[in-house]
Amino acid sequence: MDAILGSLMILVMSLAVEAELKNEFYSTSCPKAEATVRSTVESHFKKDPTIAAALLRLQFHDCFVQGCDGSILITGSSAEINAKANIGLRGFEVIDDAKSQIEAICPGIVSCADIVVFAARDAVVLNDGPGWAVAAGRRDGRISLSSETSSLPAPVDSVSVQRQKFAAKGLDDHDLVTLVGAHTIGQTDCRFFSYRLYNFTSSGQPDPSINAEFLPQLEALCPKNGDGLKKVALDKDSPAKFDVSFFKNVRDGYGVLESDQRLWEDPATQTEVKNYAGTFRGLLGFRFEFEFPKAMNKLSSIEVKTGTAGEIRKVCSKFNS
Structure with missing residues (x-):
């Protein structure tokens, strides 16, 4: 009780x-x-x-x-x-x-x-x-x-760790996959994923979950011992358009970050990815353009301060004196 x-x-x-x-x-x-x-x-x-x-x-x-x-x-x-x-x-x-x-x-x-x-x-x-x-x-x-x-969340997080971090903020698996879909317009640095290309799990080998056709493309973008600050699109197909191609990339082994690609390995998150990629039971699945705003509204409600809590800063980079 x-x-x-x-x-x-x-x-x-x-x-x-x-x-x-x-x-x-x-x-x-x-x-x-x-x-x-x-x-x-x-x-x-x-x-x-x-x-x-x-x-x-x-x-x-x-x-x-x-x-x-x-x-x-x-x-x-x-x-x-x-x-x-x-x-x-x-x-x-x-x-x-x-x-x-x-x-x-x-x-x-x-x-x-x-x-x-x-x-x-x-x-x-x-x-x-x-x-x-x-x-x-x-x-x-x-x-x-x-x-x-x-x-x-971190680029090396497993799905279980991602799930724990999102759940701690009141967000479920559906929210997790939906919000990670923001990577459809994102970029990352080579330094955050190059280990997947050359020394995954200290094996001296690439991450086997990377699509074999995609691996040489990533290696060309991020050569071994190359510029770790070089930017790479997280959505190889339409990096300037907010769409579902990111989910199709994860489905096909074209995820750039380890944390993104791992969404395909967990049964629960894989189902969510399939829905957005349009390959779940032959259906179109969830409409990303409808679900993303709902997930963003949940995200933007996390532990907010309202009423008389906190302050209204005069300058965003510093607290009011």
Whole structure:
């Protein structure tokens, strides 16, 4: 009985937090907030289309640590941004640009945390992905510690580890596979997967799960002892379009990151991949463009701070004094 009551209390608390976020949160207090973020993202996207994936990744890394509270934006030697798991994160200048414009018209109203979530949605749209209503009302956190980033998924994680990390944030297998689908527009560095090409599990051999036709392509992109910072698309077929080809690549052994390819080896996640790839029981499967927004809304509701919690930062990179 105690366990049941405890579960009910957790559910009620969770629903209460989500209820405090609402669509068009700034419709009265700062009606141009979302439009300002959108135009800012578009401006930066025109100069560098790869910024879209960077902004999407920024939301993931923010929400998995301390919840969706803008803690990833804080600078400082001990801040999250300096953790090994956050190497290569970028897009901060887009958030700062949007924030400065919004502060000029609505000072002290719009949180950096909400700007991150708005920007991620707008980035998906710019890559021919779906748009969706973003519930807002998040407050910015006052803690950012690199020592607390162990909850972030890593490229070497097995499915069981990925599952544990997502479950700890209230996300299930369906959410896991759906959200990893964001890699359809992403890039990674050679250093994060080259071990799969030359010395998988210290064997001196390549990862046998890599498609034999794909292996020489990856080796050409990332030569042994080559530039570890060289960028490689996570979706070899349509890296600039938000579509389901990423899932087809995982199905066919063309996953670049080990963590992505392992989704095919676990029965539960394989079923999810098949659904999106359109090869499950002869059916088209789930509609990625419908499921991704739902998963993103769940992600953006993780451990949010609302009401009087946290603060509304004046500058996204530092706490208010």
